Amino acid sequence: MTGAELISFEPATGAELWRGASGDVDAEVAKARAGWADWAARPVTYRIEALRRFANTVRSHHDEFADLIARETGKPLWEAKTEVDTVINKVDISVTAYSERTGQRRLDAPMNTRMALRHKPHGVLAVLGPYNFPAHLPNGHIVPALLAGNAVVFKPSEKTPATGEMLVRCYHEAGIPEGCVRLLLGGPEAGKALSGHPDIDGLLFTGSARTGLALNRQFAEQPEKILALEMGGNNPILVWDSPDLAATATLIVQSAFTTAGQRCTAGRRLIVGNDQYEPLMAELTDLIRRIIVDSPHADPQPFMGPVIDSDTADMLTESFLSLSTRGGRPIVHLKRPRGNLPFLTPGVIDMTEASERPDAELFGPILQVVRTDSFDDAMAEANRTRYGLSASLMSQDPKLFDRFWATIRAGIVNWNRPTNGASSAAPFGGIGWSGNHRPSALYAADYCAYPVVSNEADQARATIGIGLRD
Ligand SMILES: NC(=O)c1ccc[n+]([C@@H]2O[C@H](COP(=O)([O-])OP(=O)(O)OC[C@H]3O[C@@H](n4cnc5c(N)ncnc54)[C@H](O)[C@@H]3O)[C@@H](O)[C@H]2O)c1
């Protein structure tokens, strides 16, 4: 039980947006436990219908919801609208995934018997959400979890409690029982108490590698609990013999700076052959100069808004400086144009000659560039990370893409496409410090239920034919 006050501020103005009290972990878990059995016992068609009502409820609040997300995260309104669309679309995608991956079907069986494969829910699942997609990403766990028959205790990021609250309100307004989806407000301490609670059956997490690794340790001796970790990335973009460098530059900007670089799949490291370096930097700097950084509701709409808060902006500014003190050469300086407000303009820094290239996810609009002589060196550089979420090759050569695909260590491997903007209709996840081999999106169905195989016959029949005395 905490009860401590929680306040969220609009990054773009610094104004207070929302204020409320942190929740009571024991009470929320107990309510979910009490609500679970009835929900799990309902036929899946009932749960599908309830979730379709949820999609319609969100649709009916579309503009209000997008406005809130834009205010609370600082992302542009156009982008917040796409986040709400993704929340809505998640329902149909999850229904398809449920039946394809975890529904029920017959398996081959000996004569006079049957074998059935069915799936059961785990029970009460905790969901911990990040701030960058405060509705879409937790919803990407919650919808498949509910569909499979679990109850959920959801703790949104302490930086986006208002969006978390609105998401849960939509489930309840749609008639999903209050015992099935519980909202727990609070910060990391509430997260720790929830993830360590003895009465949860698993944890579905989206957030940083630092937190994910701590959770991995916490769950190490609890094999009975499911743990799905969706974490960050230090994602490479490799440019090699790309014929249209203007188009390539747009894909790089889209990868690195959409959502002010606050996407787990953002392109963080640009690796480029020496002969294309100069013309590519010219295209890139031209394009970056045209990027509008402004408030979420500004007209014209900006490409990107501020980062989430001033502490984060301070940390990113210091990180950029620290990269230069290690020998990085700024190509486009990261700037903070509006005093203490957390607006940042994109920064690009050449790290080729640096004494050290730290393998850290800088979660903001910073792109590090490395030049190489050979494609092999470029591949080695791309794989020089403990993370492994997304990677892109920009090249016209299909043979290079074959080599890239075979050698790169990542869960999303793209060709002449951005590192981000992944589809909900495909599996989504990474390796290394990016996840624990429980991919989300289409494959979220897999970690929301466990398979149960039944060998069945209508009546008992004698089966031992040999080895018995008369
Ligand atoms: N792979 C993905 O799908 C994906 C998607 C979005 C964001 N991310 C990653 O999320 C990060 C940004 O989000 P963030 O800063 O909110 O992440 P975070 O790890 O700081 O927080 C995520 C959630 O965990 C809680 N938490 C923090 N410390 C905890 C602890 N010790 N025990 C239990 N709970 C704790 C937070 O309160 C929050 O709800 C980035 O690293 C980004 O790459 C990953």
Ligand SMILES: O=CCC[C@H](NC(=O)CCC(=O)O)C(=O)O
């Ligand atoms: O910040 C991390 C998510 C980024 C986003 N990925 C998805 O939305 C995956 C699809 C899903 O979970 O439904 C992206 O790649 O931009």
